[in-house]
Amino acid sequence: MTREKLRIGMFGYGCVGQGLHDVLNSSKGFKADIVRICVKDRTKKRRIPMEYFTYEKDDILNDPSINLVVELIDDADAAFDIVSTAMKNGKNVVTANKVMVAKHFKELVEMQEKYGVSLLYEASAGASIPIIRNLEEYYDNELLYSLRGILNGTTNYVLTLMHNQGIDYEIALNEAREKGFAESDPALDVEGWDAKYKLCIITGHAYGLFLEPEEVFHYGINHISKFDIQYAKEKGLKIKLVPYVGKTNENTITSFVLPRFISSDKYLYNVDNEYNGVITEAAFADKQFFSGKGAGGHATGSAVLSDISANSYGYRYEYKKYQQGTVSNYTRDHKIEIYLRYRDEKERELFEGIIWI
Numbered sequence: 061m062t063r064e065k066l067r068i069g070m071f072g073y074g075c076v077g078q079g080l081h082d083v084l085n086s087s088k089g090f091k092a093d094i095v096r097i098c099v100k101d102r103t104k105k106r107r108i109p110m111e112y113f114t115y116e117k118d119d120i121l122n123d124p125s126i127n128l129v130v131e132l133i134d135d136a137d138a139a140f141d142i143v144s145t146a147m148k149n150g151k152n153v154v155t156a157n158k159v160m161v162a163k164h165f166k167e168l169v170e171m172q173e174k175y176g177v178s179l180l181y182e183a184s185a186g187a188s189i190p191i192i193r194n195l196e197e198y199y200d201n202e203l204l205y206s207l208r209g210i211l212n213g214t215t216n217y218v219l220t221l222m223h224n225q226g227i228d229y230e231i232a233l234n235e236a237r238e239k240g241f242a243e244s245d246p247a248l249d250v251e252g253w254d255a256k257y258k259l260c261i262i263t264g265h266a267y268g269l270f271l272e273p274e275e276v277f278h279y280g281i282n283h284i285s286k287f288d289i290q291y292a293k294e295k296g297l298k299i300k301l302v303p304y305v306g307k308t309n310e311n312t313i314t315s316f317v318l319p320r321f322i323s324s325d326k327y328l329y330n331v332d333n334e335y336n337g338v339i340t341e342a343a344f345a346d347k348q349f350f351s352g353k354g355a356g357g358h359a360t361g362s363a364v365l366s367d368i369s370a371n372s373y374g375y376r377y378e379y380k381k382y383q384q385g386t387v388s389n390y391t392r393d394h395k396i397e398i399y400l401r402y403r404d405e406k407e408r409e410l411f412e413g414i415i416w417i
């Protein structure tokens with residue numbers, strides 16, 4: 061198979077951008093040239109010569125010699141503008157931007173078709189875990205019953221520190237930020253948005269439904285206290301933030317993101333720190349478990365590199381489950397039991413016996 065020689069124009073040089081640079085520099089087999097990097101901040105000191113950098117997006121978007129755009133910026137609206145212009149200009153794109161993909165999913169799928177270009181985004185969900193490619197290629201004909209897991213490294217890191225070391229929520233979150241796991245606005249992590257965006261992207265490939273993120277119920281870990289962790293520990297459980305998508309009947313799926321108690325006999329129990337885990341249950345393959353680093357520059361950079369490499373031999377997502385139309389409905393009408401913590405006897409009386417839906 062012949063590989064196309066790639067000339068890459070990159071947007072953003074933050075944690076993931078620098079991670080990608082390192083990963084690309086140490087890659088023995090595959091080589092690609094990052095010829096231009098567009099950044100916003102003119103004052104920041106950079107690790108590589110300034111001649112690589114530009115502050116004008118058109119220097120990349122209108123350069124006909126650049127055949128691949130790698131988008132790694134933080135701002136989802138600006139990212140959508142860059143990605144859609146690049147695609148209109150006939151350039152293939154690799155992105156790690158889950159907010160952008162989840163919010164414009166259907167439109168981005170249609171644009172690939174319309175402009176005959178490819179958009180790859182393995183790094184957007186589960187970072188180093190190649191879950192999207194697996195859903196596309198391995199599970200393309202499988203009857204997938206459900207998929208669940210841990211898709212946010214920051215919350216898992218925070219919960220792990222609280223559980224193992226009794227560290228306070230705020231201190232643990234600061235540590236996750238320092239290590240480059242958290243979003244610039246960590247509310248996206250701790251409130252469950254980030255996991256939800258990733259779940260929506262995965263759902264597109266697992267079931268062929270492009271959900272509006274607003275449709276999906278989510279609840280984060282920002283209300284979890286030391287008391288809850290202690291309660292879990294006493295019962296031999298851990299608390300994890302778990303996104304779930306699964307079938308409720310032949311044509312219908314449901315999905316949600318919730319903190320859940322996990323017992324020690326479950327795969328997710330040992331998925332700690334910034335690691336992510338994904339469990340699929342399918343008719344023929346049965347149960348499978350994937351695990352890997354879910355956040356951080358190098359882990360995410362490795363997924364971006366894998367997309368860049370796939371791009372060089374013309375790989376594109378075919379959205380097979382969408383083409384097959386396996387699932388047609390989405391429902392939120394699904395019962396879940398939740399644990400309620402009460403602070404005093406009055407609250408206990410109020411809540412006792414209530415099962416929340």
Ligand code: HSE
Nearest residue numbers: 212213214242243355
């Ligand atoms: N903030 C994200 C996380 C980064 O913690 O999982 C990787 O998408």
